[in-house]
Amino acid sequence: MIQFDAVHKRFPNGTTAVHDLTLRMPEGGVTVLVGSSGCGKTTTLRMINRMVEPTSGTIRVGGKDVQQQDAAELRRSIGYVIQQSGLFPHRTVLDNIATVPLLLGWGRRKARTKAAELLETVGLPAETGRRYPHQLSGGQQQRVGVARALAADPPVLLMDEPFGAVDPVVRTQLQDELLRLQKELSKTIVFVTHDIDEAVRLGDRIAVFRTGGHLVQCAPPDELLARPADDFVADFLGAERGLKLLSLRTLADVPQGPAPAGGTWTLVLDEARRPLHWAADDTRIPVRPLKDTDSLLSALNESVASPTGLVARVDADGVLTGVSSRDDIHEHAGQAHTEARVAA
Numbered sequence: 001m002i003q004f005d006a007v008h009k010r011f012p013n014g015t016t017a018v019h020d021l022t023l024r025m026p027e028g029g030v031t032v033l034v035g036s037s038g039c040g041k042t043t044t045l046r047m048i049n050r051m052v053e054p055t056s057g058t059i060r061v062g063g064k065d066v067q068q069q070d071a072a073e074l075r076r077s078i079g080y081v082i083q084q085s086g087l088f089p090h091r092t093v094l095d096n097i098a099t100v101p102l103l104l105g106w107g108r109r110k111a112r113t114k115a116a117e118l119l120e121t122v123g124l125p126a127e128t129g130r131r132y133p134h135q136l137s138g139g140q141q142q143r144v145g146v147a148r149a150l151a152a153d154p155p156v157l158l159m160d161e162p163f164g165a166v167d168p169v170v171r172t173q174l175q176d177e178l179l180r181l182q183k184e185l186s187k188t189i190v191f192v193t194h195d196i197d198e199a200v201r202l203g204d205r206i207a208v209f210r211t212g213g214h215l216v217q218c219a220p221p222d223e224l225l226a227r228p229a230d231d232f233v234a235d236f237l238g239a240e241r242g243l244k245l246l247s248l249r250t251l252a253d254v255p256q257g258p259a260p261a262g263g264t265w266t267l268v269l270d271e272a273r274r275p276l277h278w279a280a281d282d283t284r285i286p287v288r289p290l291k292d293t294d295s296l297l298s299a300l301n302e303s304v305a306s307p308t309g310l311v312a313r314v315d316a317d318g319v320l321t322g323v324s325s326r327d328d329i330h331e332h333a334g335q336a337h338t339e340a341r342v343a344a
């Protein structure tokens, strides 16, 4: 666990970047710090590994006061990923990843073996290890940045807008990768972002800051979306707050029935009973079948785009299991909000 107690940071020029921050970041979970530009997210993050020193207050990592530890040693025991990957341009990818293990005295061979393993872990082909950072795409560089941060297997990972500079498609892929990795590794992650959708997707807890370094609310995404503490948080979450909560719920519990027969529209299947499209006379409308693990938001989206209001449901092999109605999906969407409000 990372624990901030009454932490204050005032820079020599008089700017208060963090104001009286008391916050718990649970072990093995992802805590996302969000808020508009200049609200103190990066300063908060950098106080954890002592790249910035607090003016007052205490920060403990795993129960130990960071001020009582050697700063360089502390930094080597905490993974750190930044937006522009921060890779050394004149070192190969493999040597970049091996940086901290080498500093820790692992020896070249062991450090490089670990680096090669990590390349695979972050989804990069082995040959990229011999390249230099400028020979990789932005998304690949970020993957290397994550591999480098993981190299010494630190229990804590600090990530400062790590996916901020890549396009939306690559960004989603990197988020998926991080979620996959986190399932295996259960690191204590502190993740800074401007993007509330990224926060909702990745965070076990989301801490919302406002200018002046004030923490306004820290809660699991469900609770934040269902019960924002005040208008500032509600505004920050945006007009689509209601829909965002649905992105956290799956379709699994929505009832399904048989596909309709004999109406204007027919759900056309292939020979393996996989849905192809809706058809009426000469018109064909694409169908995007959903699995139980897909979100209620995808279901709502599909149900309004479907000419029948019905959503085709499939199993893991893409074979039709039934259809769900727009009304049932809508009802579950409303229930999701009611439950989140009650649970909060």
Ligand SMILES: Nc1ncnc2c1ncn2[C@@H]1O[C@H](COP(=O)(O)OP(=O)(O)OP(=O)(O)O)[C@@H](O)[C@H]1O
Binding pocket: 011, 012, 013, 015, 016, 017, 035, 036, 037, 038, 039, 040, 041, 042, 043, 044, 194
């Ligand atoms: N070294 C410094 N000296 C003086 N002021 C600083 C310093 N570093 C940050 N600040 C100020 O402290 C405040 C918080 O900055 P910080 O970088 O923590 O914000 P942030 O929320 O991470 O912003 P962004 O999202 O734009 O990166 C800002 O007003 C910033 O200008």
